[in-house]
Amino acid sequence: MIFFKIKNKGSVIMLVLIFTAIFMMIFSGTIGFFLIQYRFQTKKVNKERAMQVAEAGINYYRWFLSHYPNDLQDKTGLPGPYEHDYYDPEGSLIGKFSLDISGNLQCGAVTSIDITSTGWTQGDPGIKRVLKAKYSKPSIAKYAYITNENIWFGVGEDVSGLLHSNGGIRMDGNNDSLVSSAKDVWNCPSSLGCSSPYEVKPGIFGAGAGSSLWQFPVILIDFIGISVDLLNMKNLAMSNGIYLPKSTTIDASSSGYHLVLKSNGTVDIYIIRNLARSRAWSSDLGWHWNYDKIASEYLYGNYTLPSSCGLMFVEDNIWIEGAVSGKQTIVSANLIDIGVSTETILNDNITYTTLDGSDGLLLMSEGNVSIPFHSPDIFTLNGIFISQEGRFGRDYYQGNTKTSLNLYGSVINKKTGTNAWVDGSGTVISGYRTSVNSYDRKLMSDPPPLTPSADNQYNFVKWEEL
Numbered sequence: 001m002i003f004f005k006i007k008n009k010g011s012v013i014m015l016v017l018i019f020t021a022i023f024m025m026i027f028s029g030t031i032g033f034f035l036i037q038y039r040f041q042t043k044k045v046n047k048e049r050a051m052q053v054a055e056a057g058i059n060y061y062r063w064f065l066s067h068y069p070n071d072l073q074d075k076t077g078l079p080g081p082y083e084h085d086y087y088d089p090e091g092s093l094i095g096k097f098s099l100d101i102s103g104n105l106q107c108g109a110v111t112s113i114d115i116t117s118t119g120w121t122q123g124d125p126g127i128k129r130v131l132k133a134k135y136s137k138p139s140i141a142k143y144a145y146i147t148n149e150n151i152w153f154g155v156g157e158d159v160s161g162l163l164h165s166n167g168g169i170r171m172d173g174n175n176d177s178l179v180s181s182a183k184d185v186w187n188c189p190s191s192l193g194c195s196s197p198y199e200v201k202p203g204i205f206g207a208g209a210g211s212s213l214w215q216f217p218v219i220l221i222d223f224i225g226i227s228v229d230l231l232n233m234k235n236l237a238m239s240n241g242i243y244l245p246k247s248t249t250i251d252a253s254s255s256g257y258h259l260v261l262k263s264n265g266t267v268d269i270y271i272i273r274n275l276a277r278s279r280a281w282s283s284d285l286g287w288h289w290n291y292d293k294i295a296s297e298y299l300y301g302n303y304t305l306p307s308s309c310g311l312m313f314v315e316d317n318i319w320i321e322g323a324v325s326g327k328q329t330i331v332s333a334n335l336i337d338i339g340v341s342t343e344t345i346l347n348d349n350i351t352y353t354t355l356d357g358s359d360g361l362l363l364m365s366e367g368n369v370s371i372p373f374h375s376p377d378i379f380t381l382n383g384i385f386i387s388q389e390g391r392f393g394r395d396y397y398q399g400n401t402k403t404s405l406n407l408y409g410s411v412i413n414k415k416t417g418t419n420a421w422v423d424g425s426g427t428v429i430s431g432y433r434t435s436v437n438s439y440d441r442k443l444m445s446d447p448p449p450l451t452p453s454a455d456n457q458y459n460f461v462k463w464e465e466l
Contacts, residue, residue, distance in 0.1 A: 046124040049094065051465075053086050054119030054131045057097030058460075060084065061115050065135065065458065072101045072113065086119075095121035106327070106449035107236050107309035112136030116466070134445055134462035137453035140226055141384055141410050141443035144177070147391075148223050149416040152192040153208070155426060157419070161439030166220040167416070168203055170194075172426075175210035182220035191283065193426075223414050226452040227388055228364060230333045233450060234313045237331070241311035242303055246336065247271055250300070257314055258297055259330065261322030261361075263353045266304045267312070270297040272319065278373035280395035290395060292345050292372035294319060311449050314342075321348035324361045324382065327448040333366035333388075341367030341389055349380045352408075357442030361409075362451050364388065371405075371419065371431075373397050379405045379432070384443065384451060386412040393417020396430045405435040409443070412452075 061074075068075065074082040081098045088094050100116040113135045120128045140146070144161030151165050153173040163169075163179045168186030170193065171179060181203035188194035188201040203216025237243045247254035251271050258270035274295040281287050305312060310328040318332045332342040344365035352359035361383030363369070368390035371379070375394070379402065385392055392413040405419050420431040443451070445461035 043124065043127065046121045046127050047129065049121045050119045050124075050127050050129040051131075052119070053095040053097050053121065054117045054129045056086050057084065057099055057117030057119060058115055058131055058133050058463075060097075061099055061101065061117075062135065062460070065113065069458075070110070072103050072110075074099065074101065081118075093122050095119060095123075095125075104446075105308075107240055107311055109450070111447075111449075112445065112461075130466040132462075132464055132466055133460050135458055136445055136461055137455065137458055138444055138461060139384075139447040139451045140386075140412055140454045141440055141447050141451065142454050143410055143412070144437050144439040145410070146221060146226075146412045147416045148221075148414045150186060150188070150192060151416045152418070153206075154420060154422055154428075155207075156428070156434040158434075158436050159438075160436065161410075164218075164221055165416075166223075168201060169206075169214075169216075170201070171204055171206035171208040171210070171214065173208055175208060175213060177213060179204060179210065179214050180218045181214075181216040182218060184217040193422075226412065226454070228386075228450060228452055230331065230335060230366065230388075233311065233329075233331050233364075234315075234333070234335060236309065236450075237311045237313035240309035241306060241313065244269070244312070244314045244316065246334075247316045255291070256317035256319065257300075258294055258319045258347065259312075259314075259322070261320070261324055261328070261350070262302075263323040263325050265307075265325040266302050267322070268302050269300045271300045272297045278397060280373070280397055282395045290370075290373065292370065293374050294347070309449060317343050317345070319345045319347040320363065321346070321350060323351050323353050324359050325353045326358070327360045327446075329362040329364070329449045329451070331364045333364075343367045343390075344369045344387075346371050346375065346379075346381065349376060350382055351380055352382045357446060360384075360440070360443045360446070360448045362386070362448040365390065368392070368417070369413070370394065373400060375402065377403045381405070381407045382409055382440075384410045384412070384440075384447070386452075387414060387417075389414055391415035391417035394419050394431050396421045398430065400430055401428055402432045403434070405432040407435070407437045409438075409440045411437060 081100050083098045086094050097119040102114045103110040104112045116132045118130045144159050145163045148166045150167035152170040155172050157173040159175045166182045168183045169181045183203040187198035190196040204214040255272045260268040275291040276293040276295045277289045277291045280290045313331045332344045334340050334342045364386045369385050369387045369392040371394035392411045419435050420428045423429050
C-alpha cells in the first residue's frame with residue numbers, strides 16, 4: 001500500500017510539471033506576443049509622431065518666412081541644416097526637426113523656396129520622416145485666360161482651367177473649371193451677338209454646359225498688379241541674358257526679327273528685310289493692311305539662352321516659332337520711342353521639347369500678340385502669352401477659315417481679342433472653327449523667369465513625403 005501511494009504521488013508530480021511547463025510556454029508566448037505588439041505599436045506611434053514633428057518643421061519655416069521673407073538661413077547667416085527642438089504644449093520635449101532650405105533662382109531673383117524637414121521623436125530617434133514642400137507665389141499660369149474687357153467664347157471655343165474677365169462674359173463654349181466675372185450685370189453689344197445696340201445681361205451668360213462653375217461678381221484682377229517692369233527685364237537681359245536692339249540699328253531697311261527656337265536650347269535670329277501684306281479688319285483699326293508675312297530675311301546669328309537666366313529682350317517687333325527647350329522668357333517691347341508699342345506675330349507652331357514640366361515659355365509683348373493670315377490650319381501653341389497693353393487674337397480675313405487652335409498654357413491680355421469671327425447664325429467665317437485653351441499646371445509653381453504672380457501671398461504649392 002505504501003509503494004502504491006508513492007507511485008501515484010510521482011504521477012501527480014509529473015502531471016503538475018507537464019501542465020506547469022505547458023502553462024509557462026503559453027504564458028511566455030502570450031507575454032512575448034504582447035511585447036511584440038507593444039513594440040510594434042510604440043514604433044507606429046513614434047513613426048506618426050515623427051511625421052508630425054517634420055510637419056511642424058515645415059510650418060515653422062512658413063511662419064519664419066512670413067516675418068523674414070528673404071532669409072533662407074534661419075537667421076543664422078550660415079548654411080544648413082538647421083536643427084530645432086519640438087515641445088508639446090506642456091513643455092515636454094517630443095522630438096527634433098532638421099531643416100534644409102534652398103531657394104530657386106531665376107535671373108538672380110528667388111522665385112520659390114524648397115523646404116525639406118526631417119523629424120524624429122525623443123523616444124526613438126532612429127525613426128525619421130522626411131517632408132519636402134515648395135513655397136512660392138502662384139504664377140498667373142494658374143489661369144487659362146484673363147482679360148480686362150468683355151469677351152465672347154463661342155461654340156467650339158473651350159477652356160480648361162480658370163477663366164476670368166473684369167468685364168462681362170458670354171460663354172457658349174465649354175469650361176471644366178471656374179469662370180469668373182467682376183461684373184454683376186453689363187451691357188452686351190451687338191458685336192457679341194446681343195440685341196443692337198446693347199442688351200443688359202448678367203455677369204456671365206450663354207449656352208455653355210459649365211454654368212455650375214460660373215461665379216459673378218467677384219473682385220476684379222488688377223492688371224497693374226500683374227504687369228511686369230519692362231525696364232527691369234531689359235536691364236537683366238543686357239547683363240545676364242540676350243538683348244536685341246531695334247533692328248534698324250543693324251540694318252536700316254529691316255522690319256523686325258524672326259526668332260526660330262531650337263530644341264537644343266538655342267535660337268536662330270533672322271533680320272527681316274521684306275514683308276508681304278494681307279487685307280484685314282479689326283474693331284480698333286477697321287479695314288487695314290497687315291504686313292505680317294515674311295517675304296525675305298537673312299540669318300543674323302544663332303544664340304544660346306543662358307541656363308541661369310533664360311531671358312531675351314527684343315526692342316522691336318518679332319515673328320516667333322519653334323521648339324522650346326528649358327525655361328525661357330522672351331519679351332518684345334519698345335522702351336526707346338515713347339508711345340510706340342511693339343507687336344508679336346505667332347509665325348508658326350510653338351511647342352515644348354518635353355511635357356514633363358522642364359520646358360516652359362513666357363512670351364510677353366508690349367502690344368498685340370497676333371495670329372497672322374498664314375497661320376497653320378492646325379495650330380499648336382505652348383506657353384504663357386501676355387499682351388501687356390493690347391490683345392491676343394486674329395484679325396478678320398475675309399473667307400479665310402482654319403480648322404483648330406490648340407493652346408496649352410495661358411493667355412493674359414488687357415484688351416479682348418478673338419480667334420474666330422462668326423456671322424449672325426454663329427457660323428465661323430474667319431479664323432479657327434474650334435479652339436481649346438488648356439492651362440499648364442506645371443508652370444503654376446515652376447514658371448519661366450520673371451513670370452508675374454497671380455497674387456502676392458506665398459503658398460505651399462507642392463507637398464510630398466520623401
